[in-house]
Amino acid sequence: MKSLLTTLKGHPTLKAETTYSILFTIGFCHLLNDMIQSVIPAMYPIFRESFGFTFAQIGLITLVFQITSSIFQPFVGLYADRHPQPYSLSLGMCLSLAGLVALSFTSAYGAILATVALIGGGSSVFHPEASRVAQLASGGRKSLAQSIFQVGGNGGAAIGPLLAALIVLPYGQHAVGWFAGAALLAAVLLLRVGNWYSLMLTGTNTPLRNRTITPCTLPRTKIRHAMWILVVMIFSKYFYTSCMTSYFTFFLIDRFGVTVQQSQLCLFAYLAAFATGTLLGGFLGDRYGRKYVILFSIFGAAPFALALPYLNLFWTITMSILVGLIIASAFSAILVYATDLMPDKVGMISGIFFGLMFGLGGIGSAFFGWLADHTSIEFIFRASSYLPLLGIIALLLPDIRPAAGPGLQSTEHTIH
Structure with missing residues (x-):
């Protein structure tokens, strides 16, 4: 089986070193993704005031969001391990984009549940495959690569509530659509990441996902x-x-x-x-x-x-x-x-x-x-x-x- 070195010689744009451009891009997209997630809790006061939702109804919105954004992630990751999809990163962000646009206009409770499910589903698609990309671009510095990716998410979680307070609360439900610009920017950036990921998967006649993996030797x-x-x-x-x-x-x-x-x-x-x-x-x-x-x-x-x-x-x-x-x-x-x-x-x-x-x-x-x-x-x-x-x-x-x-x-x- 050909080595990774053969792949890199055949593709001079691919390097064994840490690929910081990919890591910082994926980290920035993580920031945008987690910033978008903060929009949903910021909407709760508006839902209660405008539509008269009960706390139980708001709790169900949270439950749907948590299920789609967390419980589905292992299943998405398992599928990605078997069938890597380089452009699923951009697709996941497009799901969040669609959810944000719909959330800015809908008023029916069932439709709101569907929109938060879309946003949560986009997050479920993004995180597992993005972690694979971070490790692939790590050049062996796997903890550093994961930290660069993770610090983007922490940054998004920190600034998201602030932006939501400045944009959503003063201007109302329709202002949620402004965050769609962040999702669109992330989707475009992730197309570039997908191109790089695709090259890494198909750099030779033997796809990288089929190469020998050094297993853990522990029982x-x-x-x-x-x-x-x-x-x-x-x-x-x-x-x-x-x-x-x-x-x-x-x-x-x-x-x-x-x-x-x-x-x-x-x-x-x-x-x-x-x-x-x-x-x-x-x-x-x-x-x-x-x-x-x-x-x-x-x-x-x-x-x-x-x-x-x-x-x-x-x-x-x-x-x-x-x-x-x-x-x-x-x-x-x-x-x-x-x-x-x-x-x-x-x-x-x-x-x-x-x-x-x-x-x-x-x-x-x-x-x-x-x-x-x-x-x-x-x-x-x-x-x-x-x-x-x-x-x-x-x-x-x-x-x-x-x-x-x-x-x-x-x-x-x-x-x-």
Whole structure:
């Protein structure tokens, strides 16, 4: 079977090195995608005021969106592993585009459910295949590549609510259509990514997806145990961060009496640190090993998380920045570690973990909201601060060291 080197010689535009242009493009498209997702929660006050929807009806909208944007991802990823579709990235964004345009005009409840399903479906198509592209373009620096991709999503999640507040709330439902421009831009950019991906798949007579993949040498029992540990890590991280992102502003207002604007600035400080930590985790994971980044990023955040609910305003903000900086580095390391365990199932594994990220984040937000109603905002911050302690079980993960460098050998392991 021909080597990847033969493919690269036949196509001088394809390189074994890290392809940063593709990584930054896919990361920017991730930013646009996650920014678009924020439009749906921003519409809830408008739905309630304009159409008189009950909280149960709004909850069903959230459920449909969560199902289509998270539960479908593993199935999309599994299909992509068997039948890679380079242009499905652009197609997924076109689904979101169609959903946004329809959402800006429709008023019937059933039609609104259909539009949010389209937007969620577009996200389900985008994430698994985009993760495959990120690893393919990594040149062996898989944690760094995943972090560049992930930091785009974190950026979109951070600026999305702000843009929605500036555009959707003042101008109403029709203003949702303005976000269609972002979806259209992403769809066009992803056509270029699809062209590059297609070349990588068909660079020789032997498609890259059919090439030999270096399997993980661990016994299946250890692989299963490691996967369950990673799921616990995802639970710990996203249950805690859902409390921070959803209720940190309320905590600051309730405990210190700050204004809404001041609390929003503090939340943005946390989110900015979170985005920075995501990128930092990529560098550290490739250099020192994914296991140790997972351990440090979750268990290492525990002392700061535990101290946060008991400090004055200055130190509370400082602790939140440190928590965001440390704990954010976990997801990229977790995802790449999982794909190292099952290198022939990159799409499926990416779909599972992105689905868990969205699903557990939504469940965590709802759970802590319910708990706050029955106790207090301060109580949920004290209770959630123990979650990062679960990171200690990362010590039970097998020690899978990254490849020695970003050369051709590492690249071969990323092609499926």
